[in-house]
Amino acid sequence: MADITAAMVKDLREKSGAGMMDCKKALNETAGDMDAAMDWLRTKGLAAAAKKSSRTAAEGLVGVAVAGTKGAAVEVNSETDFVAKNAQFQDFVREVTQVALAEGDSVDAIKAASMASGTTVAEVLTNNIATIGENQSIRRARRLEVTKGAVVPYVHNAAVPGLGKIGVLVALESEAPDEALQALGKQIAMHIAAAFPLALNEADLDAATIERERAIATEKASESGKPADIVAKMVDGAIAKYRKEHALVSQLFVIDGKTKISDVVAKAGKDAGAEIKLVDYVRFQLGEGIEKEQSDFAAEVAAASGVPQKPDTQPEA
Template identity: 55%
Template sequence: MAITAAMVKELRETTGAGMMDAKKALTENDGNMDAAVDWLRTKGLAKAAKKSGRVAAEGLVAVAVKDGKGVAVEVNSETDFVAKNEEFQNMVRAIAKAALDVDSVEALKSATVNGKPVSEVLTDAIAKIGENMTLRRMVKVEAPLVVSYVHNAAADGMGKIGVLVGMEGGNEDIGRQIAMHVAATSPASLGQGDLDPALVDREKQVLTEQARESGKPEAVIEKMIEGRMKKFFEEVTLTGQKFVINPDVTVAEAAQEQGATITGFARVAVGEGIEKKEEDFAAEVAKTLGGA
């Protein structure tokens, strides 16, 4: 597969690796971006395996909580200017409240807001405001106590990141602190047993290759992998992470001190996982200019 300048640029931005290292990683892995990231990590050349720089969609995440149910709803717009529009904000808030009574995005599109289906409310807003809008997703958390938090709030109950935390026991204060922690650290799962097996396998493969690069005996390598996987679980699971407010304890321990057990959480960030249109345009320009 031909390795383009755009591909090298994307890998460099994703990992922080140097240009030649990024190009070699792509060449060694036939242009496979994920495999190239792992190759760089194995060689100790990747500073971070993050793609947050590729996220571009605008809009808002709104949260709503009622009677042990919490929802976070993402509605996208084309520009951040629209996300600051009071009429758009009121619509998103109303959609979030309607989401408390349904269990999926499709059901939410049929739910009514002010006597109209949400899908029609969106269509009317598109015609009036003049920008395309999308009801992208909703997540729900149910527990005896559900606490919400919005980071970078644009208005009451909505902003760029919405978090829900479900607990048994405890109180609003510890729930909000944990929700703020979730907003800051973006854990992959509640606990080790909830992690995606594919993610665990991939991490273990990378750590195994890293350990073998050391040239140490197999028995030592096994111990190295075991220790590094333990650290990995502590870093990516909510209950295992060090509590940002008090790093001397884990999040689970902090909750326990307040008589709480965390039963679930959700974190929704605007535009998460949506690639920038500008990157496609940049690739086209590079190709036109003969740089790819």
């Protein structure tokens, strides 16, 4: 039997995009012949992952999970919504969410961590790409933790428990009873899913976003023809309104449309007999910010066949 070195396995993995264990097995099956090992992987459908990795993945699932006073949310993308219904993919997202509970926000750390099988997340991901037949990626992760209190999860329109297209975590610091924190957290999480706040507090809003809004408000106010001092006040008013509408604690509760979230939290604390602090939140919506590629099937077929596509022409009148 040929001596299969780690360097050989690494080289084959880089060339094929297949998982580490698959590459090792391929080399063992082919007595260390690199070309034959590549062919072996191709016959098993395991060398296709590298090519698939260039395709846009904007579908998939968001997963949320909690353990004690910690909670984690992850987004794992695929190319089509069909994969989100695949049990293998769902199990992977569910387990990656559990890994994020231990590893935190770093996608690299999550991918390097071992799953229950002993195989790394990255290797399982590569194998899934090959076996399911679509590009997949772990896009982002976030972990929240409180010293006392609760991190409450919520998935809007969950496909299966803990998995869906919008996942929310709400971190509440308090010595209030857990049932009170869970009820409050669920209500706030539902609000977050619907209202899409951009930050917890007004001071946390992105400075570049505020400046962009200020420029827009200035242009609109200037068109009014009012004096400069009035225009300045109009702009300040518009920015103040924007801050209130996009910071979570100052948003109006979607359930009643009139109570600020900060007041909802304060009342819940009073009712529970202990102060409750809303300290952080996470809202992951599947595919937000990803620009999906627009595919022209006719052009793809023409390109594959080597026949140039005729430009669209309109008949003359």
